[in-house]
Amino acid sequence: MNIIYFVAQQTMFFAIPLLIVALGGMFSERSGIINIALEGIMVIGAFAGIAFINVTQNSMSGQVLLLLAVLVAGISGGIFSLFHAFASIKLKADQTISGTALNMFAPAFAIFVARMVQGVQQVQFTDTFHISKVPFLGDIPVIGPILFQNSYITTYVGLLIALLSWLIINHTKFGLRLRSCGEHPQAADSVGINVYKIRYAGVFISGILGGIGGLAFVVPTSTNFNATVAGYGFLALAVLIFGQWRTKRIFFSAFFFGIMKTFASAYSGIPVLKDLPISNEIYKMIPYIATLIVLTFSSKNSQAPRAEGIPYDKGSR
């Protein structure tokens, strides 16, 4: 039982950042803008969030601090993403251009600023927000240990974001409009929807979530931030595509990937897996191979937003 709880808890650390960032990508792509800048946005979000914690941790601590850091990460990710929005919406540039540029810029910027300010490129933080057990909820049998022990508040932020994303995309005016812009912007325009504004909003939200995801990635897995999120932005992109751009499927893909990753890295602590005659590297490859296999059998009908990647030009038809 203990081991199952452990796997569940550990899975959260992998799955939640992927979930948040992939959902961010969803908002951008369903508004019609491909966002390969997720990696860079995560870096910026994590950098700003951790830097915030670093600076304020002497006067604050615990959940309040982390939540404020989440806010800071979100806002900075959002602002950073506006560069992508500007280039791909206003300038109608190829959307891989600014995405690539942002991915390149972010880590260099993080290192540069960290060195300018403190001389060292790692930004250190003290973990005062680890939750070993949520009061009351943590004692619920089964659910308690899985969800409410050994966790971070970012986990709940992530789950909340998933719920809200589903609600917003499927059941609100904004969601309906956002989707129409990603599928058929001319149709949206013809009923008086400002496609540009909606797309800006979509990219901005992706920036916010990307930033939060970056922080949620670093906090449970390291004691400092060193200008990298280890390719998780690209993995989030993969989760997004794997999840067919739909909230629920993204949720499951993120957890599928999270579980695979957990098995791959923690197999040496899991009884059954440990004894299998499979080497370290094979375990590391398994999540990626599994994803490939699943994709092979599930991609016949891709549901990519139809207008994704195409700059919207009011004049053109």
Place this chain on the structure above:
Amino acid sequence: MEYVIEMNNITKIFGNFKALDDVTFKVRKGEVHALLGENGAGKSTLMSVLFGLYQAEKGEIYINGKSVQINNPNDANNLNIGMVHQHFKLVHNFTVLESIILGRETVKNGLLKKDDARKKVMELSERYKLKIDPDALISDITVGMQQRVEILKMLYCDNDILIFDEPTAVLTPQEIEELMKIMKYLVSEGKSIIFISHKLNEIKEVADRCTVLRKGKCIGTVDVSTTTKEQMSEMMVGRKINFNIEKKDIKTGNAVLEVKNLTIKAKNSKKNVVNDVSFEVRKGEILCIAGIDGNGQSELVYGIAGLLPINDGKIVLNGKDITKESIRKRCLSGMAHIPEDRHKDGLVLDFDLQQNAVLQTYYEPRFQNHGLIKFNAVKEYAKKLIKQYDIRSPREEDSIVRNMSGGNQQKLIIARELDRDPEIVLAVQPTRGLDVGATEYIHKQLIAQRDEQKAVLLLSLELDEVMNVSDRILVIYEGEIVGELNPKEITVKELGLYMAGSKRGVNYEKKS
């Protein structure tokens, strides 16, 4: 005289091209006002100005006598102007209901109030006899139903100036008839309608007055009841159009294409979209397959052309079994195909004209040498086609095809396919959306082909075309051939009955 719309001296410039040049256009309250003009004359542009999609460089607009500024579709909406666009503006994975409320959503606690909307939509649907299923996905419904959705979109926000931009180009005869009725009903309720169409019959039927545009200029407005079709078309193209296609009688020869017991299964179900179809096309004839859209005719042609795998049956071209041949081999054996969807299948829109001109022949020795393209040969060939088939485009053979008008795109395809000197041409809706001039031209080309003892398999939804161009008609209904008719011996009405499935030919009793 009271005008609901007055557009005065409108000028619209794209880049350095005057799409509308000092156009004045007025619509009376409660009339159906037709707008007529060649492809690219500026009809859609004029309507887009009225609807706020484009802003005119010059000119003014009065609605109900008041001067207005229409900067975006919202403004148009507030002035109760609605528009059904030439290319439907519907999101493929939205439900009908979502499509209708898009842009006019009502919310409660931040969430969509779909129930109220549903009630209102169903009321409208009942009142105007526009049958729809509010929960169906747009991609799952027929074009006719999509059109109804577009109309409901307009009615949903209580518009009383309704613009229909070429609404009939994609409809079946039955649906067109239905639409005409609806338009008449709407006008009787006091709404005003602008109706764009290339089909003069339709204009004659519903319109009160008609304004003719030509190359961005307003030629004039006429009373439809006192003007003949010929006069209108002359205003439009600047020359006389011959509506009666001249066809000399010729002898048909051997079968070029034989289709035997062809069966094609639907993608996601066990149903056969094409069910045991057999026929042959002979030298020197235009065989037309008539039917209402969605009865398997598209799949049939796709199957013959090799673009869709077939489940059963045999295709023989000039005595050679080509059932298993690749698309390239079929082309080489003399099959040409004018596809239904020119943008999807017929052209590489981002290539230029010359590159598209050799799309089917680039590998022939005259265009390549050891795999290297002979650019000069390609260019000369494109120039030849441009001249011979009168293809007009901004930059001749260097034009990017995306920037060419639909009519000229179609001409390019036809030039490319016919110039290969094929044994048989599969022509699928070759004149869809084209003006009378271009239509006439294409018909002439097809007939010339037949006169040269070549075969043509024509697929058309337009009854006029079917009756005028073809030598023999096969009617397809639910994937089966239900009758063989001679266009000289039947009436349009009869043909319609066959197509609707309520009548079957002698040899075509239902098997099951």
Place this chain on the structure above:
Amino acid sequence: TTEKPKEDTNKESSSGETPDKSKEEAPAEGIELALITDVGTIDDKSFNQGAWEGVEAYAKEFGKTYKYYKPTEKSDSAYINSIELAVKAGAKVIVCPGFLFEVPIHTVQTQYPDVNFIILDGAPHPDGDYTPDIADNTYSIFYAEEEAGFLAGYSIVKEGYTKLGFMGGMAVPAVVRFGYGFVQGADYAAKELGLTEDVQVKYTYVGNFDATPENQAKASAWYNEGTEVIFACGGAVGNSVMKAAEAAGNKVIGVDVDQSGESETVITSSMKNLAKSVYDALTAYYANEFPGGTSVSLDATVEGVQLPMETSRFEKFTQADYDAIYGKVESKEVEILNDADVVEKSGKAAEEVTAADIPVEQVKVEVIK
């Protein structure tokens, strides 16, 4: 804006290291002391940083100009380019931390006979031929990491832990020596304590020197399974392990430098005295006693290895205990096998030898591939 960096150094946030800030007075004749960074960055809180601290300490104390250079990529030629850049800037002594410099230094030591090189963890040799070839202007320093590892293993078992883990970055010689020493130290303590049950050591190399969620997960899994202390022996891998330890309430042993400041969970650090050795070498240079042409292995006898007892968070293991065992190590009273010794003893081919081949009695090593 020019003065900005200065005030920021007061921030208590980081370790307070201000590596490249002292050159405002960069004189015309150039920057005398140079360090080329290895795989990591200068502030990796580990290997590079240890070396850098030595350079910095000496330079500050004696007013020398100093600077570090980062190669564009990991290749011999890029390292050589960096060294050339340093020479161009006027370097007299160039410190090169890491065995990756072995081949590059072999080239440059003859190319620049007037420049002196200090190589840590390696000795120059030609490409493809591992016989050391040390010129008179090069000083090669090795460390007896097995002794440092031994001290760590010994202390931790003495402290009362019996479920241990070793997470190396990659199986490079220095890391291997740390690990082998660690196992032997644990064994020695177990025997000394007369434990009835075996000490368990989980042993692995994670495949990188980075803080990654995968490393954190791996460490978490071990802790979850009962491991009490993990010796994190691979630069930033430690940050992931510390994170896991924080969540699980377990302990970590740091490596190379005193890592106690990184996390409350760091119980001690298995140090090699990088800073001191570099400092000493520089002192020798300026005293015209540069030990060029030689290679040394710094061990306990010259304080080449140690545990930082002042900052360690031991409860049972005392300074006296430490001094006692240190004495034994220093006097070679205990025999500690290094990587080569283990290979020799096992009689297997070098590639097949693993930590399981270390001859121990009361330690059960579980090698995880």
Place this chain on the structure above:
Amino acid sequence: MKKNHNILELKGASSFFAALMAIVAGLLFGLVILLLSNAKEAFPAFLTILVGGFSAGARGIGQVIYYATPIIMTGLSVGFAFKTGLFNIGASGQFTCGAFIAIYIGIKWTFLPPEIHWLVALIGAMIAGAIWGSGPGLLKAFFNVNEVITSIMMNYIGMYLVNMTIVRTVYDALKNQSKSVAKSAVLPKAGLDKLFNTNNLNIGIIIAILSVIVIYIILQKTTFGYELKACGSNKNASKYAGINEKKSIVLSMVIAGALSGLGGGLLYLSGSGKYLQVLDILAPEGFNGISVALLGMSHPIGILFSGLFIAHLTVGGFNIQLYDFVPEVIDMIVAVIIYCGAFALLFKHLIIKFTSKPSLDSDINNKKENEKLKENINKLVITEETENLDNQKKDNKEEL
């Protein structure tokens, strides 16, 4: 027809100017960053960046060429795939696989005659890259799997697989990296090393330039390239035209993979003392290839120059360490340059707009015809309307 010629020339020129503008903007941004971080040394450092590879004479140029070679190859790989409608984000994995096979053959196949040893190794690298590239191609063609996601997955799988295989085959346990390759597998220098006075220069750059030319010819001059581009642009139309669109997709990815793989071979056989590390890190050359391709506007020749340019900046950025700056400044500058590529497109459109000849108005020819027609029509048109129209016009004039 002269007219068209002008427009074409203009297009090339404006692309060039657009790229130039992006570069200037990026460099200015870099200057601002330098000024902000250390104003005193900003200008000399900036100069160092500009001078880049030229600072150290022929040797510096040699360095630039060395850095440029692999990223030209990956850039070509990404750019080629772009042109055929695919986003090859998997250049990294293909590069790694190519590199591995190159060093594997370089180490193990010493039985080969020395004259062809390196050549065989390079061919092996190409094949390995091609195989790795074919994966996403096959999945895309036959299972409709998005190539972006499969490429990302293949990157990781390739990296782990290579790590695993190195350890089992060509491992230098002392250094945790691959062993060094046999001398005969190192690329011939062909005198370039003497010319540029640097050891690691060899025929690699010549092979890269040849690849540029070959890809240019394939894309621009051959029917094969025509087919690939057609498929990239419109899959359905290609199928309709009898082109085997599945084959085209797979071939595109195979070629892209081969280019990346060859890049890996060129770098690791260059004799610069580069070894494959057993590290869980994706090869950065693959991602740099995206930048190179974008800056080169996916055009083979453009990619050649953008690769050289980025290498030039890399060397310059390395040299600014002589002053008080972190080399990451260069990454920021390159990022801004690429970003400004977006502005550049806008700029390009503007150039074309302002310089192209006004209106090819078709109306002019038809004027006479028009007037004749009007007479005929006037009979039909309701007079009331025309009067109104005329009045209106008069009114307008008076107002003016």
